[in-house]
Amino acid sequence: MLDIKRNLTTMTDFYELTMSAGYFDEGYKDKISVFDMFFRRVPDGGGYAIMVGLQQFIDAVDHLQFTREDIDYLRSTRMFREDFLEYMANFKLHCNIWAIEEGVPIFPQEPIVTVEGPAIECQLLETLLLVTFNHQCLIATKANRIVRAASGRPVMEFGARRAQGYDAAYFGARAAYIGGCGSTSCVMAARDFGIPASGTMAHSWVQMFPSEYEAFKKYAEMYPDACVLLVDTYNVLRHGIPDAIKVFDEVLKPMGKRPKGVRIDSGDIAYLSKKARRMLDEAGYPDCTICASNSLDEYLVRDLILQGARVDSFGIGENMITAKSDPVFGGVYKLAAVKEEDGTYTPKMKLSESAEKTTIPCLKKVWRIYDEDNKAMADLITMADEEVETKHGITLFDPVETWKERTYVNCTARCLSTPIYVNGERVYTSPCLEDIRKFCKAQINTLWDEVKRFENPHRYYVDLSQKLWDTRSELLKALSK
Numbered sequence: 001m002l003d004i005k006r007n008l009t010t011m012t013d014f015y016e017l018t019m020s021a022g023y024f025d026e027g028y029k030d031k032i033s034v035f036d037m038f039f040r041r042v043p044d045g046g047g048y049a050i051m052v053g054l055q056q057f058i059d060a061v062d063h064l065q066f067t068r069e070d071i072d073y074l075r076s077t078r079m080f081r082e083d084f085l086e087y088m089a090n091f092k093l094h095c096n097i098w099a100i101e102e103g104v105p106i107f108p109q110e111p112i113v114t115v116e117g118p119a120i121e122c123q124l125l126e127t128l129l130l131v132t133f134n135h136q137c138l139i140a141t142k143a144n145r146i147v148r149a150a151s152g153r154p155v156m157e158f159g160a161r162r163a164q165g166y167d168a169a170y171f172g173a174r175a176a177y178i179g180g181c182g183s184t185s186c187v188m189a190a191r192d193f194g195i196p197a198s199g200t201m202a203h204s205w206v207q208m209f210p211s212e213y214e215a216f217k218k219y220a221e222m223y224p225d226a227c228v229l230l231v232d233t234y235n236v237l238r239h240g241i242p243d244a245i246k247v248f249d250e251v252l253k254p255m256g257k258r259p260k261g262v263r264i265d266s267g268d269i270a271y272l273s274k275k276a277r278r279m280l281d282e283a284g285y286p287d288c289t290i291c292a293s294n295s296l297d298e299y300l301v302r303d304l305i306l307q308g309a310r311v312d313s314f315g316i317g318e319n320m321i322t323a324k325s326d327p328v329f330g331g332v333y334k335l336a337a338v339k340e341e342d343g344t345y346t347p348k349m350k351l352s353e354s355a356e357k358t359t360i361p362c363l364k365k366v367w368r369i370y371d372e373d374n375k376a377m378a379d380l381i382t383m384a385d386e387e388v389e390t391k392h393g394i395t396l397f398d399p400v401e402t403w404k405e406r407t408y409v410n411c412t413a414r415c416l417s418t419p420i421y422v423n424g425e426r427v428y429t430s431p432c433l434e435d436i437r438k439f440c441k442a443q444i445n446t447l448w449d450e451v452k453r454f455e456n457p458h459r460y461y462v463d464l465s466q467k468l469w470d471t472r473s474e475l476l477k478a479l480s481k
Contacts, residue, residue: 008060009091010070012127017074020120021084029087032339033119034348034363036111037129040356043141043326047457048105048447050144050440051112052175053136054420055102055430060128062426066091087120093424095121098417100366102430103178103440105447106137107462109356110366110381112331114417116339117424126333135168136175138329142320143179144444148452149298151305154313156198158293159321160186172321178437181316193433198315200263200291206233213243220251220259227252228261228291236264236272237279245283261289263315269294270309277310291315297325298454334359349475355400361475362468365417369394372410376446380413382465388413396463399472 023029042049066074066088074080074088095117106112113129115122147155157176163169173189183198184190190197201219209215212234220227229247231240241262248259262280264272269292280288292304293315301314318324336359337345347361363384369377378396380388388394390411397405420428431439450458464472 007063007065007067008128009064009066009124010073011060011131012124016123016126018079020088020123021080023119023123024084024087025081028119031119032117033122033335034337034339034345035115035122035126035333036336036360036364037113037115037133037331037333038109038111039106039137039329039331040108041330042108043138043323043329044145045455045457046141046145047451047453047460048107048141048444049137049329050140050179050444051100051104051106051133051137052102052140052178053133053171054099056136056171057099057113057129057132058420058426058428058430060132061093061097061125061421064091064093064124091121091124093121093421094118095125095421095424096419097421098365099420100416101418101439102436104416104443105376107379107460109360110379110462111336111360111364111417112366114336114364116363130331130333134329134331136171137331138323138327139172139175139321140179140440141329142323142326143176143181143316144440145298145454146296146301146314146316146320147180149301149305149454150314153305153311154182155180156291156313156315157181157184157186157317157320158199158315159317160184160189162318163321169321174433176320177433178440180437180441181320185315195433200228201230203230203233203265206230211243212239213246216243216247217251220247224252224255224257225260227257227259228263229259230265231262231276232264232266232272236267237275241276241279245280245285248283248285248288259285259288261291261312263291263293265293269311270304270307273304273310274308289313293317295319302454336361337363347471347475349472349479351476351479358476360464360468361472364468365415367413367415369396369408370412370414370446371408374446375448376460377408377411378406378461378463379416380463380465381468383468383471386465386467388415388465396461397469398461399464399469402469 071089095115098114100112160169169186170189173184173186174193177195183196185199206212206215216229229244273290289312291313292311296316297319335348337347339345349361350359352358364381365384367380367388371377390413393407393409395407451460
């Protein structure tokens with residue numbers, strides 16, 4: 001099996017190590033730095049993404065340790081001095097880490113993970129952090145789009161065979177479940193994470209028998225309480241549905257059992273499902289559900305429903321597990337501040353010709369502003385030492401189009417930046433997966449429907465406090481000179 005708690009210390013880019021060796025040589029190994037992970041654009045032009053992957057990041061960080069084999073390999077590259085290798089052999093985490101909890105909707109530019117600690121430690125976490133959150137945030141976000149398109153109909157994650165590797169299938173199933181899928185076909189993920197397992201049969205099962213009827217009959221005899229038949233191997237309406245009905249009559253009915261459903265995996269699903277529904281109803285099986293699969297995504301699912309397709313559930317594979325339409329989440333990890341010997345922080349900022357690539361400096365926190373109906377109105381990024389007071393209302397302004405401002409009254413503020421590690425010691429315990437999934441659904445329900453549109457969603461504002469905006473503006477002017 002895949003070891004969830006494996007040693008991923010060397011899951012890092014080589015330049016993280018060469019930079020770390022440079023910090024060590026310069027005497028920066030204990031220089032306290034602040035790094036943020038954030039992303040710049042929601043995949044598929046959506047209104048929000050979903051934070052997922054924190055538990056796997058914690059599992060990896062809890063087991064950070066360079067083994068003797070790791071050190072021997074680094075020595076073999078002839079890039080590192082022995083004193084640095086000795087330091088790495090005794091590596092121990094001392095960082096403070098804050099993160100937004102799993103299941104929370106997240107937005108561009110806000111720090112979803114913040115790491116404060118010795119420069120080398122911060123640098124060594126970069127690749128591990130990015131690969132963990134970039135993958136699971138992406139899949140959870142895509143899954144949630146498809147689940148919302150299904151309008152309450154169950155969605156099953158069927159993508160293991162199309163995922164980019166074992167880990168992508170395994171952790172992708174977890175992310176999809178948090179995003180709203182009801183089950184997975186991946187047995188390992190189902191077993192280890194407690195996700196309901198689902199699946200029917202392949203076309204090869206039907207082809208293996210002398211006839212479709214015999215294949216269906218054997219399956220019904222073996223699984224009378226979970227009989228779902230794949231009806232499109234040859235012809236859905238001429239053979240598949242009639243043979244299924246015959247088996248329901250001859251095998252299940254005498255046993256006092258009812259069929260669970262049929263699955264259509266090809267053809268014009270809207271048309272076929274309507275015809276199949278009528279045939280099943282007339283045969284006395286109105287409770288036999290119809291599942292649709294075949295390279296579906298949120299747009300095809302939505303269109304099937306708009307066309308009146310009689311589909312009760314969806315099996316989604318490659319388009320979900322690979323986020324095929326927009327397969328890169330794009331999270332980045334940037335230096336935001338350096339702590340001086342007197343305890344003050346020197347803000348750090350990356351400039352760019354592109355405004356969206358100009359970073360936000362300082363050690364920060366993220367707050368979410370809710371109205372009296374518990375609807376999320378906007379997010380506010382503040383300096384770490386600021387508290388958000390909403391008793392008398394709060395006025396927020398767009399950090400780019402600063403003339404745009406709005407005052408919120410009768411509102412509350414919740415800090416999203418949650419302590420995960422303090423001085424290298426974990427202070428946070430992740431909820432169970434089922435609770436994360438329920439929490440995610442509740443958090444998405446705090447968003448306005450306009451933010452959840454697939455096309456041209458309402459822009460959810462992520463604003464800066466006045467103090468942070470002033471600091472950033474002053475630094476921008478100084479660096480521009």
